[in-house]
Amino acid sequence: MARLKIESLRKSFAATTAVDDFSLDVGDGELVCLLGPSGSGKSTILRMIGGFEQPTSGMIRIDGQDVTRLSPERRPTGMVFQSHALWSHMNVFNNIAFGLKLRSLSRGEIQRKVDQALELVGLAGYGHRQTFQLSGGQQQRVALARSLVLEPKILLLDEPFASLDQHLRERLREEVRDIQQRLGITTLFVTHGQDEALAMADRIVVLRNGQCEQVDAPDVLYRNPQTEFVAGFIGQMNFLSANVEGGRFRHPDFTLDVEVQDGPAVLALRPEALRLEPSDSPDAAGVTRATDFGSHIMVDVELRDGARLKVMTAPDARWQKGQTVRLAASAFALYRQNRLLARGGLPVETVEGRSRHALA
Amino acid sequence: MADTATLSAAGGSEPAIGRGLKGLLLVAIPVFLVGWLIIYPIFAAILSTLFVAGPDGVQFSTASYQFFFSDPYSRANLALTLWTTSICAVLLLLVGLPIALYLRFSTSRFADLVQSLAIFPMFVPSIILSYALIRTIGPNGTVDILLNAVGLPKLPTPYLTPWGPVIGLVWDNLPLTVLMLTAGLAGISSPSIEAARDVGAGPIRVFWYIILPRMGNSILVTISFTVLGIFSSFTLPYVLGPASPEMMGPFMLRTFNDLYDPLNAKTQAVISFVFCLFFGLFYVWSIARNQRSQSR
Ligand SMILES: Nc1ncnc2c1ncn2[C@@H]1O[C@H](COP(=O)(O)OP(=O)(O)OP(=O)(O)O)[C@@H](O)[C@H]1O
Ligand SMILES: [Mg+2]
Numbered sequence: 001m002a003r004l005k006i007e008s009l010r011k012s013f014a015a016t017t018a019v020d021d022f023s024l025d026v027g028d029g030e031l032v033c034l035l036g037p038s039g040s041g042k043s044t045i046l047r048m049i050g051g052f053e054q055p056t057s058g059m060i061r062i063d064g065q066d067v068t069r070l071s072p073e074r075r076p077t078g079m080v081f082q083s084h085a086l087w088s089h090m091n092v093f094n095n096i097a098f099g100l101k102l103r104s105l106s107r108g109e110i111q112r113k114v115d116q117a118l119e120l121v122g123l124a125g126y127g128h129r130q131t132f133q134l135s136g137g138q139q140q141r142v143a144l145a146r147s148l149v150l151e152p153k154i155l156l157l158d159e160p161f162a163s164l165d166q167h168l169r170e171r172l173r174e175e176v177r178d179i180q181q182r183l184g185i186t187t188l189f190v191t192h193g194q195d196e197a198l199a200m201a202d203r204i205v206v207l208r209n210g211q212c213e214q215v216d217a218p219d220v221l222y223r224n225p226q227t228e229f230v231a232g233f234i235g236q237m238n239f240l241s242a243n244v245e246g247g248r249f250r251h252p253d254f255t256l257d258v259e260v261q262d263g264p265a266v267l268a269l270r271p272e273a274l275r276l277e278p279s280d281s282p283d284a285a286g287v288t289r290a291t292d293f294g295s296h297i298m299v300d301v302e303l304r305d306g307a308r309l310k311v312m313t314a315p316d317a318r319w320q321k322g323q324t325v326r327l328a329a330s331a332f333a334l335y336r337q338n339r340l341l342a343r344g345g346l347p348v349e350t351v352e353g354r355s356r357h358a359l360a
Numbered sequence: 361m362a363d364t365a366t367l368s369a370a371g372g373s374e375p376a377i378g379r380g381l382k383g384l385l386l387v388a389i390p391v392f393l394v395g396w397l398i399i400y401p402i403f404a405a406i407l408s409t410l411f412v413a414g415p416d417g418v419q420f421s422t423a424s425y426q427f428f429f430s431d432p433y434s435r436a437n438l439a440l441t442l443w444t445t446s447i448c449a450v451l452l453l454l455v456g457l458p459i460a461l462y463l464r465f466s467t468s469r470f471a472d473l474v475q476s477l478a479i480f481p482m483f484v485p486s487i488i489l490s491y492a493l494i495r496t497i498g499p500n501g502t503v504d505i506l507l508n509a510v511g512l513p514k515l516p517t518p519y520l521t522p523w524g525p526v527i528g529l530v531w532d533n534l535p536l537t538v539l540m541l542t543a544g545l546a547g548i549s550s551p552s553i554e555a556a557r558d559v560g561a562g563p564i565r566v567f568w569y570i571i572l573p574r575m576g577n578s579i580l581v582t583i584s585f586t587v588l589g590i591f592s593s594f595t596l597p598y599v600l601g602p603a604s605p606e607m608m609g610p611f612m613l614r615t616f617n618d619l620y621d622p623l624n625a626k627t628q629a630v631i632s633f634v635f636c637l638f639f640g641l642f643y644v645w646s647i648a649r650n651q652r653s654q655s656r
Contacts, residue, residue: 052554072557073558073560081551081554081555084549084552098559103560143555
């Protein structure tokens with residue numbers, strides 16, 4: 001139905017550059033999440049697509065049509081805001097019907113479409129309620145219905161569940177994903193919760209300081225982060241800094257042969273890519289804490305140089321505080337200046353005593 | 361142990377009673393002042409216009425009211441006052457609402473300047489404002505001089521016509537109007553307005569369907585306040601207004617001071633008071649009604 005194309009979008013407020021040279025293609029029926037820390041420009045991008053902010057430069061096209069300079073009411077987009085967006089002087093029915101009335105549809109048509117939209121968001125029969133008689137979750141469903149009833153080409157959602165509690169948020173995001181797939185509507189979803197992005201998105205855009213760090217499917221993003229920032233932002237990650245000298249990453253506890261230029265580098269290891277084994281060597285790493293999450297146990301390990309790592313172990317494993325351990329990694333990534341240098345699925349192990357288990 | 365507990369409990373409640381008394385004393389003073397300086401004179405005035413000393417002692421009489429409503433000049437003055445008040449209320453809304461909307465939605469730095477300009481009249485005493493207006497729009501004032509300089513004929517000046525006080529009162533009451541309307545607009549969230557634009561409403565429809573219905577209360581408050589102030593205004597009508605008919609304020613003063621007729625002056629005051637009371641009651645009634653409909 002609809003494709004969204006964003007080219008070199010840029011937005012500066014007086015002193016800050018909120019969005020810096022951002023480009024993105026969203027395919028028909030795709031759900032793309034904009035993910036990033038607070039202040040990274042997610043809302044600003046969404047608001048520019050909706051027409052609520054004017055870009056400093058760049059272009060936005062919907063189905064090939066340039067909408068960059070159109071006012072919000074002329075764009076084929078529908079936006080759901082974080083909160084406080086329902087019109088409190090209208091009941092639920094009129095909130096949803098407002099846009100249809102502006103389009104001078106017949107009464108019967110409006111009634112039919114509103115009922116359909118309420119049905120879609122699971123609020124059939126709520127039309128006569130006042131907005132203040134709804135819970136926070138129901139209010140956001142009404143806001144969603146209000147956008148969907150107009151059948152926009154692009155649906156924009158700016159942290160629509162941020163003010164709701166965890167359980168409700170999880171339920172609603174499944175419902176939204178469900179509705180989105182049923183309608184096949186091209187959707188852009190802003191969130192700063194990575195679990196939300198991983199659960200819903202076809203593709204995730206990771207933003208930082210108004211710039212795009214990486215765009216990929218959730219699994220690719222998690223398994224193959226292209227920058228140190230993405231590696232640290234998506235899921236849990238352990239980082240170890242050291243120098244590469246003569247083709248070897250030289251950390252006191254982890255050494256690793258890599259074919260990269262000499263210089264400082266950061267080794268990234270996922271907790272689930274690390275393995276623990278008991279060790280009786282006096283200068284091995286020590287367990288500082290073990291936290292039982294039910295499905296797994298997260299063990300905090302302190303290396304000899306004071307660096308701390310998190311290691312995910314099976315729920316039946318028992319690790320005592322102070323116990324000395326040996327670490328082995330099954331996968332790693334190496335970054336320099338936020339860029340990926342090397343990546344591997346080869347075992348890397350802690351160094352014990354003087355003997356080095358360096359692996360190429 | 362038990363004894364200490366009771367003691368301390370008793371000791372704990374005593375200061376609470378003391379605080380209650382102190383609170384009562386604190387409100388007692390203003391309540392007393394209101395009663396003494398406002399409520400009592402009102403009733404005294406009303407009674408003194410109805411119970412008049414006649415040839416055979418004090419008698420109940422509505423003669424002064426009958427005189428007021430049968431005297432064409434008094435009626436003309438009342439009509440002029442009502443006319444001025446309603447014209448001012450309408451003009452204040454027409455001028456104040458666009459300014460308030462601009463202040464609420466503008467993001468430009470110019471808005472600060474507009475805000476201070478709109479608030480400025482609040483700090484100008486009405487007497488100074490009156491003379492400033494005479495010098496500007498009065499005969500041979502700035503406007504005339506400017507027109508003359510470019511070879512245009514003089515305009516008929518509003519000075520000493522009913523429009524003189526209207527111009528002055530609108531200018532004088534603008535700050536309060538703008539402040540109250542801006543406060544009302546602040547209660548309308550930006551997302552709710554953006555959502556309306558998103559579903560296809562242009563600026564005018566947003567104003568009509570989204571902003572105006574939620575401004576009802578603050579417009580009502582604004583109108584009530586300005587109407588009450590303008591109805592009983594004195595300085596501006598006295599200095600800028602026509603000699604005949606005149607507004608109730610100057611009329612009362614003249615009846616009292618120049619004609620030495622306290623009974624009729626008091627009657628005029630009571631009639632003005634009843635009108636203001638009517639506006640006041642209407643205001644309270646509509647606020648209460650709105651609150652009820654909102655909590656339903
Ligand atoms: N109207 C504005 N005027 C000035 N600066 C702004 C404005 N809107 C946003 N910014 C700035 O632009 C940057 C990006 O803001 P934006 O709201 O897009 O962040 P975000 O990623 O949505 O953050 P959050 O997760 O907190 O919502 C921030 O540094 C912010 O201070
Ligand atoms: Mg935001």
